[in-house]
Amino acid sequence: MNTQATTVTMTADAEQPLLEACARGDRRAFETLFRNYFGRVHRLAWALIGDRDAALDAAQNAFLKLYRHADRVDPRRPLFPWLRAIVIRECRMQQRGERRRRAREERVARQAVPHASAADPVAAREAAERVARALSELPSAERELIVLKHLEELRYVEIAATLGIPAGTVMSRLYQARRKLREILVRLGAEELR
Amino acid sequence: MMLRSCEEYRVLLMGYLDGELDATQRAEVEKHIHSCADCSAERGSYENLNRMVQAMNTYTESERALDRYWQQTWNRAERGIGWFLFGAGAILLTGYGVFEASREFWTDPTVPLIVRIGAGAGGLGVLVLLVSLVRERLMLRKKERYTEVER
Ligand SMILES: [Zn+2]
Numbered sequence: 001m002n003t004q005a006t007t008v009t010m011t012a013d014a015e016q017p018l019l020e021a022c023a024r025g026d027r028r029a030f031e032t033l034f035r036n037y038f039g040r041v042h043r044l045a046w047a048l049i050g051d052r053d054a055a056l057d058a059a060q061n062a063f064l065k066l067y068r069h070a071d072r073v074d075p076r077r078p079l080f081p082w083l084r085a086i087v088i089r090e091c092r093m094q095q096r097g098e099r100r101r102r103a104r105e106e107r108v109a110r111q112a113v114p115h116a117s118a119a120d121p122v123a124a125r126e127a128a129e130r131v132a133r134a135l136s137e138l139p140s141a142e143r144e145l146i147v148l149k150h151l152e153e154l155r156y157v158e159i160a161a162t163l164g165i166p167a168g169t170v171m172s173r174l175y176q177a178r179r180k181l182r183e184i185l186v187r188l189g190a191e192e193l194r
Numbered sequence: 195m196m197l198r199s200c201e202e203y204r205v206l207l208m209g210y211l212d213g214e215l216d217a218t219q220r221a222e223v224e225k226h227i228h229s230c231a232d233c234s235a236e237r238g239s240y241e242n243l244n245r246m247v248q249a250m251n252t253y254t255e256s257e258r259a260l261d262r263y264w265q266q267t268w269n270r271a272e273r274g275i276g277w278f279l280f281g282a283g284a285i286l287l288t289g290y291g292v293f294e295a296s297r298e299f300w301t302d303p304t305v306p307l308i309v310r311i312g313a314g315a316g317g318l319g320v321l322v323l324l325v326s327l328v329r330e331r332l333m334l335r336k337k338e339r340y341t342e343v344e345r
Pocket of ligand 1: 234
């Protein structure tokens with residue numbers, strides 16, 4: 001169940017020739033893959049970093065790596081999990097460095113949330129903005145768990161494989177992460193969670 | 195049946211809400227929720243939390259934003275290629291320039307043989323180091339573990 005409106009999930013069959021063309025440096029093929037997946041990658045990075053500028057940078061870096069290393073990506077397997085792993089790594093790198101982190105937190109506090117497209121755009125924007133802000137206060141390991149569960153809608157075994165943690169620990173880690181996230185959201189005024 | 199604490203049930207509640215429990219565990223959690231007001235309230239609270247987080251999913255890029263991001267990304271990709279070619283060209287031209295500029299030195303009979311051998315070995319060394327550096331960069335790029343990515 002994916003609630004995003006415009007994600008067209010490409011089949012591996014459709015991806016394969018595009019990836020092969022991309023490995024030969026074909027701009028059109030790269031652009032097609034970009035337009036198909038950038039929104040999802042950017043949103044993932046945004047949830048992981050909490051800052052739109054840094055997320056844009058991380059998402060673009062992931063696609064530059066795709067363009068440079070397309071010959072190393074197995075074209076018979078779905079592309080998105082590869083992109084997801086790369087963008088998670090990019091986000092971790094972005095978050096290194098205390099000074100950058102603090103500057104980012106200040107920006108996050110000022111930012112509005114872009115691109116509302118729900119039935120009630122204002123309410124949806126405010127809700128997502130609050131969640132993004134709350135997520136940015138979580139330790140990054142817990143933020144990754146929440147994002148993979150709720151944005152990426154992965155099963156526990158897939159989360160474990162993506163993050164390299166034992167599958168048996170996902171449920172208890174998610175419990176800790178959600179408990180903290182709830183505390184933060186309550187502090188930010190989410191009455192319905194009390 | 196094993197008796198669990200409320201805290202343990204709350205961990206299981208995650209699996210329950212995420213659809214990750216087997217039938218036996220699910221029945222156990224349901225039974226506890228029916229008899230425990232606190233855990234029942236927790237269930238409602240986490241359902242709300244999950245819905246709230248899911249709200250982030252309704253965001254999509256506008257076409258215009260996507261166009262702009264594509265342009266930026268493509269420009270960066272092109273720039274990467276540009277820098278690579280520029281670097282390769284610079285090394286070639288510098289090497290050629292150094293060789294041409296010192297042509298006289300190599301053919302000058304008054305320069306002792308030992309000095310020419312020394313200079314030749316030194317120049318060769320610099321060249322080997324440069325090539326090794328470039329090769330390391332390329333190898334590093336290839337080995338950046340993008341193939342080992344879990345998926
Ligand atoms: Zn209980």
